[in-house]
């Protein structure tokens with residue numbers, strides 16, 4: 001099948017009417033819709049016959065819609081990062097796509113499930129000898145904490161820095177308990193407590209499958225923030241333009257690294273890509289401290305917005321936005337043997 005003969009079904013979650021999302025997390029959720037418009041524009045500009053399919057009400061409704069498409073020539077470009085306020089539902093959507101035997105871009109349902117569940121992802125990394133901060137998972141607020149301070153308390157299955165504020169960095173057992181309680185109450189999921197790694201923050205975007213193209217490394221530059229415990233990407237620093245933290249963490253691409261440092265970071269990022277079973281593209285977030293690249297987050301579906309990190313790294317590698325989108329499509333097609 002030639003690449004241009006395929007039909008692309010651009011799948012995304014339109015959570016504008018969501019019932020279960022926390023109101024403070026709405027900005028991140030809504031950005032999926034705007035990004036999808038940009039992806040669609042790029043795909044149409046590339047000459048692909050493209051339809052947008054919003055996942056809105058139920059997975060049954062999605063299945064019904066997909067039944068109208070032919071397995072023989074449809075590639076699903078998957079931009080669903082959740083559904084109805086649940087991040088894990090992103091993997092359920094991929095399960096449905098796979099059960100219906102559609103080809104799709106990006107991680108398999110199994111890999112997505114693994115990446116979305118941060119404690120499980122960390123277990124996999126450790127099993128592959130990839131550094132990741134030491135951690136403890138709290139299912140109840142009163143459990144004894146056995147690691148060091150400062151620590152960071154995160155929801156275990158969110159992304160986009162949801163649930164992460166300056167209060168997430170804790171230095172005493174009392175602060176820790178309060179923050180663990182907040183995560184359990186607000187997100188109804190276990191709290192992941194990790195040792196806080198004070199080093200530089202790097203994001204490594206990658207494209208490919210058997211052969212991985214590592215794009216120029218991005219660094220979130222915290223030099224304007226004096227307190228080391230405030231050097232992190234909180235929800236407000238990522239999404240709220242009125243926040244004092246929104247504009248003071250510039251992204252630098254490429255990060256200023258020695259060849260040896262770059263080598264260590266590439267190795268951790270590529271090792272993570274393979275360990276987690278990522279496909280076509282992905283982004284690995286790292287805190288780099290004392291020469292050790294600690295993997296803190298694996299993004300099987302990184303934000304593809306034209307103002308987000310993945311695109312900035314692709315741009316630094318010399319790609320236009322449509323070229324980046326086309327590479328994702330082509331990697332998926334080649335992986336499935338759909339192109340000569």
Ligand SMILES: Nc1ncnc2c1ncn2[C@@H]1O[C@H](COP(=O)(O)OP(=O)(O)O)[C@@H](O)[C@H]1O
Nearest residue numbers: 133159160161162194195196197232233296297
């Ligand atoms: N162990 C850690 N040490 C220091 N900072 C961290 C650590 N874990 C997370 N952070 C900070 O919190 C941000 C969000 O955490 P992350 O695990 O990437 O969650 P998300 O999936 O929501 O992006 C990171 O970009 C980083 O700035």
Ligand SMILES: [Mg+2]
Nearest residue numbers: 160161285297
């Ligand atoms: Mg992250």
